[in-house]
Amino acid sequence: MKQYGIDGVFMQRFVVSIRNQKGKDNYNKILNNAVLSAEKYDRAICLMYDLSGMEAGEEDILICDWKELCEKYKLVSRNNNHYVYHHGKPLVAVWGIGFNDRRKYGYEQVKKIIDFLKSEGCSILVGVPTHWRTLTIDAVSDTRLLELVKQADIVHPWLVGRFDNNTYEPYRKSIEEDIKWCKANGKDYMPVLFPGFSWHNMKKDAPQNMIPRLGGRFFWKQVKGAVDAGAESLYLAMFDEIDEGTAFFKCTNTPPVGESSFITYEGEAPDHYLWLAGEAAKYLRGELRSSRMPVR
Template identity: 45%
Template sequence: MVFKLGLLFGFFPIVVQGQGGETRQEVLDRMQPYTGEHHAGVDVTTLKGKVMCGYQGWFSAKGDGSGRGWVHYGTGHRGHNGHKVFEPGHCTIDLWPDVRELAADEKFATRFHHPNGDTAYVFSSYKRNTVLRHFKWMKEYKIDGVFLQRFGSALRQAKSLHHRNVVTANVQAGANLHGRSWAMMYDLSGLQPGEIDKLVIEDWKQLIDRMKITGDKSYQRHKGKPVVAVWGVGFSDDRKYTLSECEKLVNFLKTDKRYGGNAVMLGVPTHWRNLSRDSVQDEKLHRILSQADIVSPWTVGRYRTPQQAKLHAESMVRPDIDWVKKNRLDYLPVVFPGFSWQNLQKARGRGAKLDQIPRLGGQFLWSQARSFKQAGAEMLYVAMFDEIDEGTAIFKCSNKPPQGESRFLTYQGFPSDHYLWLTGKVGSLLRNEIPATEQVPPRNGR
């Protein structure tokens, strides 16, 4: 069964997938361009001076209308309906979202309970008003925008493709209503040989032809071109797709007569320049990079303290910037607030420490931003806005998470908006609006 919901504020109606399911072609046929309101805000013509966040948008909840159950909440222990199980002892998140501001139809009850016995609720990225609220927070805390993650592996099946399309429409609405920017980021992780061509290239054609995303007034551009990011190029882990396939994708996004003309950003390993450690040892990677526009090395987990972040800025970021300048490219380094994936690793049958890379009240994030700016960075990527699986989220999270068999992090007594506020301050630091103090700037005299 498929039915439509009329939406407020002049948004186009979207079709909600019923339990009966639908074909992949039916999902494609319902992709439409954004035609809602637009409010001017951040300058969408350049990435210079901007702090952009990664936006996963991959959370779904039982009862949210997507028909997917507890995706990115539950574990692989399947329930009677084939969906993942989300209950104490079986979960994949290390931070619990603060849902106090969400309306009743945006909150989804779980089997978890807070210390006072109340039922614990979570959100779904499938719900438009929730995503709009996230962009409202970005505006309030002066965060410029997001790179929306579009996972290649999610493009295979109708139900997951439908979810990604709905989230894309939600993000477009949020960015336009609240004067933020957004750009698409393809994550190639998990793709098999031939799927970059079959899935990613074909998907970009659909996004241009059907949703016309680069014509969206809120879509981020750089040097006169729409920005398209491709994450997962050149990593030394066991990836099935090849550098040659990545090169074909870059060429397509750059030079295709109908679908090209884009500013291509490549998400690459930390040691891309030296072709060592987490990078493939293949000079072809440098050739591919020289054809792109922006280089963005992935650094999450590569250092663990403010002191190590400073050393990384000197030993890696500064010479990276020298390399990209010589090749007439731009550089978007990644910073992150901390890291923790104990519950996710437990679900995979592995062990991990809770609070593996401590946030230190924001000092860890601030030290990275300060050090990277001093090394020459002119733009920053914050990983991530909503990543509670790996404990890197900056959006509002609870200081009173559920108790029981599963353990969760908190923001250590800092307000739930602390990292939204701090990310906004990182933007001010980047644009020389506030001094580059060694310590986190005070907030309300604190």
């Protein structure tokens, strides 16, 4: 990350995984490694609690976990130079709010989490559906979703897999409208950008490269679209996601042969997308003269 100019990472913690000690120990080991590396290489980390699969009542697991991690890593301490702060407050992401896929938690559980984190002095990023603002399609048709969003500080709609290179334009316009809403309501906005998509690594009958990467052109179209629309921060999904074929980390074009076949980078260098991620950061900061996709 330091080599390629990537600022930091959100460390996902699934509530369903930390409900048992084995899962919690695993996540804690990963987090501990990340904390040590962030300090060593001067990168930033931020906790992201994913509520997917959570049962009503398990919001208390998240609350207890946050308290434990704050005690161990001093996350809210001003002496912690490698945890993400937003407007002077430690940032916590709460992902999975307002999706209409019949989740077993809802408004009351999420409100309890947000109220707790605010009482802890945190800034809050909420991970919401693509169509959160209109309360349609993948979002619940419940105006209380907008009430929750207004209690947060950063709006983070999930866009992965929603479009390809040919169907991006309506979503670019949606990002523009999202940003207008956020500015009108005093919220920051962090859109999701992804390099491509494929379920092939999880489901053998799914097509490989279902949403083609096109050598990075698909990703760069999103970079330009989001930044030109007024986005001031970008979330790249995902650093290491092989299951959905969205990984940015180094990936060989000649994987070993076995029961599983892995997505490749279509002949591009193994570090191509890490490099492009760093170039996206430069474009976001206004350091590139041209909006065209950079060439090495």
